[in-house]
Amino acid sequence: MCTSVIYTVGDAYFGRNLDLEVSFGQQVVIMPRDFALHFRKLPTIAHHYAITGMALVQDNYPLYFDGANEKGLGMAGLNFDGPAHYFPEQTDKQNVTPFEFVPYVLGQCATVAEAKKLLKNVSLININFSDKLALSPLHWLIADKSGASIVVESTTAGLNVYDNPVGVLTNNPEFPQQLQNLANYQSVSPANPENTLAVNLSLPVYSRGLGSHFLPGGMDSESRFVKVAFTKENAPVGKTEDENVINYFHILHSVEQQKGLDEVAPNTFEYTIYSDGMDLTTGTFYYTTYTNNQINAVKMPKDHLDQDQLMTFDLQDKPTINYQN
Numbered sequence: 001m002c003t004s005v006i007y008t009v010g011d012a013y014f015g016r017n018l019d020l021e022v023s024f025g026q027q028v029v030i031m032p033r034d035f036a037l038h039f040r041k042l043p044t045i046a047h048h049y050a051i052t053g054m055a056l057v058q059d060n061y062p063l064y065f066d067g068a069n070e071k072g073l074g075m076a077g078l079n080f081d082g083p084a085h086y087f088p089e090q091t092d093k094q095n096v097t098p099f100e101f102v103p104y105v106l107g108q109c110a111t112v113a114e115a116k117k118l119l120k121n122v123s124l125i126n127i128n129f130s131d132k133l134a135l136s137p138l139h140w141l142i143a144d145k146s147g148a149s150i151v152v153e154s155t156t157a158g159l160n161v162y163d164n165p166v167g168v169l170t171n172n173p174e175f176p177q178q179l180q181n182l183a184n185y186q187s188v189s190p191a192n193p194e195n196t197l198a199v200n201l202s203l204p205v206y207s208r209g210l211g212s213h214f215l216p217g218g219m220d221s222e223s224r225f226v227k228v229a230f231t232k233e234n235a236p237v238g239k240t241e242d243e244n245v246i247n248y249f250h251i252l253h254s255v256e257q258q259k260g261l262d263e264v265a266p267n268t269f270e271y272t273i274y275s276d277g278m279d280l281t282t283g284t285f286y287y288t289t290y291t292n293n294q295i296n297a298v299k300m301p302k303d304h305l306d307q308d309q310l311m312t313f314d315l316q317d318k319p320t321i322n323y324q325n
């Protein structure tokens with residue numbers, strides 16, 4: 001499972017938790033403006049916006065899991081197994097494969113409004129990257145630095161594009177159901193509750209935090225959707241970049257999956273392999289990994305983006321413990 005958020009506090013921060021049982025060997029990958037973007041069914045795009053994100057590079061092609069561009073538009077693919085449906089090629093559509101979808105959108109659009117326009121004519125087609133890398137059933141969160149966000153889901157009904165008022169996404173069920181489910185938790189609060197159960201009874205407020213007593217805490221995607229929405233909506237606004245980056249990672253880590261809690265096959269556990277996020281204004285890309293909670297950062301080299309070679313950065317995965325004596 002996975003969780004993705006946009007946290008807007010002056011600057012906006014966009015990224016995700018990647019939860020899985022195996023690591024693909026992903027890296028931080030900067031795609032500069034002149035890296036030739038080839039498509040299976042569309043003409044090559046020779047010049048485009050630069051993108052930084054987490055990707056697996058295969059045959060010099062960056063398979064982005066998530067990323068953001070130099071204009072401050074971000075996009076993340078999250079598992080959507082079951083409802084996801086990809087189509088055969090259609091003559092009247094822009095046919096894009098799911099693995100091309102992130103660079104297709106981020107290469108050409110600066111805002112969510114532009115992405116919505118582009119998506120009007122897109123169909124996601126059922127072509128895999130290779131025999132070894134099968135089609136992945138995904139849905140996507142797209143958000144920009146104004147805080148606007150949408151969810152894109154390709155189902156048998158076609159390509160659904162939903163406005164996203166909460167700015168978070170996890171996995172199943174389909175987005176409208178996730179939103180509706182939030183209504184069940186509208187009484188959850190950071191403040192202590194008022195007794196409306198039986199006003200004549202004196203009920204002790206025996207603990208701090210009672211307002212969030214009914215906040216779900218499971219590893220499942222409905223629970224994470226509610227929990228991360230609550231955490232994000234009530235997160236403080238920091239005064240500095242450092243404060244906001246720290247706030248941002250606390251939001252993502254509130255729905256981190258610890259090893260041992262989500263068994264996906266006998267003795268095999270899914271866990272949060274990495275958490276990442278870009279400051280959509282500055283282009284700085286931050287991440288933590290399961291074994292290294294130190295926040296690492298890769299800056300977008302704005303003066304060196306007019307070139308055609310990918311820049312890759314290995315994840316800093318070694319634990320960093322600061323022994324003080």
Ligand SMILES: C[C@H](CCC(=O)NCC(=O)O)[C@H]1CC[C@H]2[C@@H]3[C@H](O)C[C@@H]4C[C@H](O)CC[C@]4(C)[C@H]3CC[C@]12C
Pocket residue numbers: 001002018019020024056063064065066077078079080098099128129133134135136138171270
């Ligand atoms: C599995 C994860 C989503 C995380 C998640 O929800 N997993 C757990 C679950 O099953 O619920 C998705 C997110 C992005 C996906 C990758 C990207 O879409 C890029 C690439 C696309 C190829 O078609 C398949 C491989 C490859 C490299 C995908 C593998 C599966 C990834 C890594």
